[in-house]
Amino acid sequence: MVAVVVCTLLSALSAAVLPTVPSYDPWSWIVWGREVTDPHLSFIIGGGSSWKPLPVIFTTIWGLFGSAAPTLWVITARIGGLLGLWGAWKLAGRLVGGGWSGVLAGALAVAGVILTQDWVYYFLRGTSEVILIAATVWFVDRLIDGKRTQAFLLGAVAGLIRPEWWPFLFLYAVWLVWRDPGFRTPGKLLVLAAGLVAQPMFWFLPPYITTGHAFSAATQAAQYNGHLGSNVLRTVVARGANDQVLPALILGIVAVLVAWIRDRNRTILAVGLGIIAWWVVVVAETLDGYPGLERFFLPAAALICVLGGVGVALLAQLAGRVSDRAPAVVRVLAAAVLVALWIPFSTTRTRVSEARAFFPAASRAVSTFHEIDRVIAAAGGRHAILPCRSSFVAINHSVQSAMAWKLRVTLERVGTRMTHPGLDFIGPHNAVDGGPARVDPRLTHHQTVATLGGWRVVRLTTPGLPTACDGR
Numbered sequence: 001m002v003a004v005v006v007c008t009l010l011s012a013l014s015a016a017v018l019p020t021v022p023s024y025d026p027w028s029w030i031v032w033g034r035e036v037t038d039p040h041l042s043f044i045i046g047g048g049s050s051w052k053p054l055p056v057i058f059t060t061i062w063g064l065f066g067s068a069a070p071t072l073w074v075i076t077a078r079i080g081g082l083l084g085l086w087g088a089w090k091l092a093g094r095l096v097g098g099g100w101s102g103v104l105a106g107a108l109a110v111a112g113v114i115l116t117q118d119w120v121y122y123f124l125r126g127t128s129e130v131i132l133i134a135a136t137v138w139f140v141d142r143l144i145d146g147k148r149t150q151a152f153l154l155g156a157v158a159g160l161i162r163p164e165w166w167p168f169l170f171l172y173a174v175w176l177v178w179r180d181p182g183f184r185t186p187g188k189l190l191v192l193a194a195g196l197v198a199q200p201m202f203w204f205l206p207p208y209i210t211t212g213h214a215f216s217a218a219t220q221a222a223q224y225n226g227h228l229g230s231n232v233l234r235t236v237v238a239r240g241a242n243d244q245v246l247p248a249l250i251l252g253i254v255a256v257l258v259a260w261i262r263d264r265n266r267t268i269l270a271v272g273l274g275i276i277a278w279w280v281v282v283v284a285e286t287l288d289g290y291p292g293l294e295r296f297f298l299p300a301a302a303l304i305c306v307l308g309g310v311g312v313a314l315l316a317q318l319a320g321r322v323s324d325r326a327p328a329v330v331r332v333l334a335a336a337v338l339v340a341l342w343i344p345f346s347t348t349r350t351r352v353s354e355a356r357a358f359f360p361a362a363s364r365a366v367s368t369f370h371e372i373d374r375v376i377a378a379a380g381g382r383h384a385i386l387p388c389r390s391s392f393v394a395i396n397h398s399v400q401s402a403m404a405w406k407l408r409v410t411l412e413r414v415g416t417r418m419t420h421p422g423l424d425f426i427g428p429h430n431a432v433d434g435g436p437a438r439v440d441p442r443l444t445h446h447q448t449v450a451t452l453g454g455w456r457v458v459r460l461t462t463p464g465l466p467t468a469c470d471g472r
Helices: 002-017 024-037 053-095 099-114 119-125 129-145 148-159 163-179 186-211 216-223 232-242 246-263 266-287 294-321 327-342 346-378 397-407
Strands: 393-395 422-426 445-452 455-461
Touching: 002 053, 024 053, 024 397, 053 099, 053 119, 053 129, 053 186, 053 266, 053 294, 099 119, 099 294, 099 327, 119 129, 119 346, 129 148, 129 266, 129 294, 148 163, 148 186, 163 186, 163 266, 163 294, 232 266, 232 294, 246 266, 246 294, 246 327, 246 346, 266 294, 294 327, 346 397, 346 445, 346 455, 393 397
Parallel strands: 393 422
Antiparallel strands: 422 455, 445 455
């Protein structure tokens, strides 16, 4: 509880001292959360990112707080991010038996998680991946402690972020009923049933009610090929291997081997087997047509980082055991050498540089968020931009969901393609804004209605059609 309070306070403080604005996907969840609570808006899951139930449960609550909702969601995600780091520290430490070895393993586990692919970006911009990592490491921690109900609930939470968790959650529920008589009581069976039923209910029911397509999230994910190239298997395996820095992967494998050969440590072996099982699920779904992105591997990558820290500590312990003189000094020297070899490794240096670059990029995203307000005002305000219920606007891809939030409309009224007459907001083509909207060639009449900084607002129409609803 102390850790939860500390992480909550630090995350709230981070909103004041760090650049704080959601990225594309979280903006979609925030817009949907507002639609649930705002009686003047329709709740429609479409036109934005892929549907994820857990974030929208939170953003629905935060939607009651009006303009504070985006910041509240980013704070929520950052709480999960910090709890994930704390969980990685705690788990690595207990796997090596605590003491100085536990401190070393925990510190390296935290460093490894921070240096996983885009973790700093996910933390700064409020994505759900950092919460997923937290749920995963704490799931393992609760299993080790024998807190089986807590572990199941954490798995259920993780399953509402990524469906790859479903087979693990189902098998764990079956194992609990089979092995633990306490889970055959009506109360515990109800908990298990609720956790399992919540998965399809929250993933499929809201899309079906609002759009008539229960599997829209899966369809949207499958439609994006993920730039896998001609050899899908090689690409997806390379992504999994690249998700964490290479020293963490190598030392994680060493940890499993050393722990099993030395002590027949089943806990560390089980963590290693769980990582392999996660890889199998991600690779299988990628071969079945899904994009196989690096972030799909993050739960496994976080546990690999934990094992990487464990590997350094175990090797240092072995070095001390084989030494006849001053074993403690030998352990410290061995640990120092291993860490010294880890730090300058090329992948580690690259990830540190990438992590630093995310801070100015996040600052630029905050500036863009405020620029959109001024661009909307320059174009005449919301009522001039959207004079009718059928009015439509388009904007650069990466800020589409933020624009929908600003205009207080559903995502379907703000597009990344200009398919029929309306206003096209053309921003600078950069990593924050993304590319401008594609324009249907039938929209032949272009009229600039506003310019501001690097932004230009263009009215696109087709001669001969009514223009009353096409914006200013």
